[in-house]
Amino acid sequence: MEEIEIIKPDDWHVHFRDGEVLNTVVPETTRHFARAIIMPNLVPPILKGVDAVKYKKKIQRAIPKSDRFLPLMTIYLTENTNKNDIRIAYESGQVFAAKLYPAGATTNSDSGVKDINKIMPVLETMSEIGMPLLIHGEVTDKEIDIFDREKVFVDQKLDFICKELPELKITLEHITTKEATAYVNEGNKNLVASITPHHLALSRNAMFVGGIRPHNYCLPILKREIHRKALVEVAVSGNSKFFLGTDTAPHLTSDKESFCGCAGIFNSTYCVSILAQLFENESALHKLENFISKNGAKHYNLKINKEKILITKSNHSLLFKKELDVKKQKIRIFEPDFPVFWTVSG
Template identity: 40%
Template sequence: MEEISTFEIHEPLDMHLHLRDGDMLSLVGPLTSQTFSGALIMPNLVPPITTKEALLAYKERINEACYKDKFEPLVTLFFKNDYTYEFLNDIKDQIIGIKLYPAGVTTNSETGVSSMDIEVLRPTLESMSKLGIPLCIHGETNGFVMDREKEFMPIYESLAVAFPKLKIIMEHITTKDAIELLDKYDNLYATVTMHHLLITLDDVAGGMLKPHLFCKPIAKRPEDRTALLSAALKAHPKLMFGSDSAPHPKHKKESCGCAAGVFTSPIALQVLTQLFEKHGCLDNLNKFISLNAQKIYNLNLAKKTIKLIKKDFVVPTAYEYKNESVIPMYAGEIISWSIMSIN
């Protein structure tokens, strides 16, 4: 058998990304925009993005920090119960979706919704449904850390039933339960990160504690990873790649109270190629990393081809800009695929 030595990814999309702001945006923006065609950008800044002015200003800052050619920042609003139909109608062409955070479940989610009661959420969700604005959800309860996503499943089900025309995206799913739910409701979709295809809680806390692999939702059990990986490898049509790449300064990761987030943007294409090749599923990678999302979100992108070559890539030990320093996943380790060209 001839060994595959190059592979092309077309119009890669990262459907769940944190770009932050300020110097951190300047550091991480180019690392995504160089290789990806688009990315769905999370609105959980401080304060969160809840107005048209803030949205457009943030989009402008993103465009300034990023490669402009062939990269589209797909920006989102931070969900609020009191958005009016008029407001949403006015802003709908500027956003790709609205991100809902239950209060307190992750970084900068303090101002998220304090109740997942459907009647409380109904006015905004009905407007979104009518206007065709997708709902992206961080689906975790405030329960025991290993149960939070599983406990959220009945809420996803209620929402899917109550708003059958609303596209609901279960963000960064981490459990077998969530994978099973995908096939149960037509209007439920999901993103999955790269790291949740690769690690379990064992990698975070089974040996030494690894703060750079600590994220929310926390990595789960081996049977969960198996279910996620299996769905990704077969390019389940309702599952999209969303890195949830979440940069935190080094000093906030290696300290008494380490912030949640794994930084994967600059290594995602190489590592995913390695992973899909290892399992003999390279034919499905373009669906997982682009085509599924294009269909789900009706995207129309400029052509962009990333050519990878099977050649060692040593992951930098850190990415730095001014006073910011971010440690990537696999820092200092070797990946067997490198990026050869971007056109």
């Protein structure tokens, strides 16, 4: 047996959904994480501070009494978002950040932004008050290949925002490409990126092994192995510009396996175990704490958690639970294509 103790981690990108799904998945995050940024792409989306407060109360009711957990709420940006509403929501403490979804980029993003110029007054206000901007970094033009959408967004949209507003705190979320790692690493001091466990673990081959694998379909879509390796390289490096955002995204199995094949991977249950194995595989276990417990908090100017967790390595690989039950339906739990020997034991 081998044990390591690390600072309790945070998850800087979580989808809890609503209703029975929310009640089922919240404990899977609160069990191992101290804080999380909660995404606002519900139906209807979280557009104002008062909406975020109501949603936060639902989340808090779903947290087990044994868990200490802080949900950090967000607002969904649209081309009609009012800069004064943003200021009030942030300065009152109702919300922590604002989320930019390009219209149609992912689940429940149809109300998102089509023209970046139309939200520049809002972004200017956010820069002024120190409010973080979270970005789903993909263009949605039909003529752009789906595997190139992140790169084109970085070149055409993100670069514009960064140059216009260098003091704006920006997180390019769930990055998937070598080009994105380079741009963030070389960009201004206020630009950082989050990375998911599934993009660290899988290349795009995982969607097509022995047939179509809908439970490995996510957006941004998995990329070539060269990109996966680039993500792993920056994650295990200790570089403070990169940190964990799981983008854990629950969908009912019936929706994942339907003709629509909803995008999203639910990974929170075994996230810490998977990352411990990934980092050990790269001989970088000593850098795990930076990636999951320190770097994100530093970017968001939050105190590092005081609580610790214990991660234990066994001689036998972990037997993953396959699904969560949601009444009479299921949510598939993410499992990587390599054995995992680490468990969170305290």
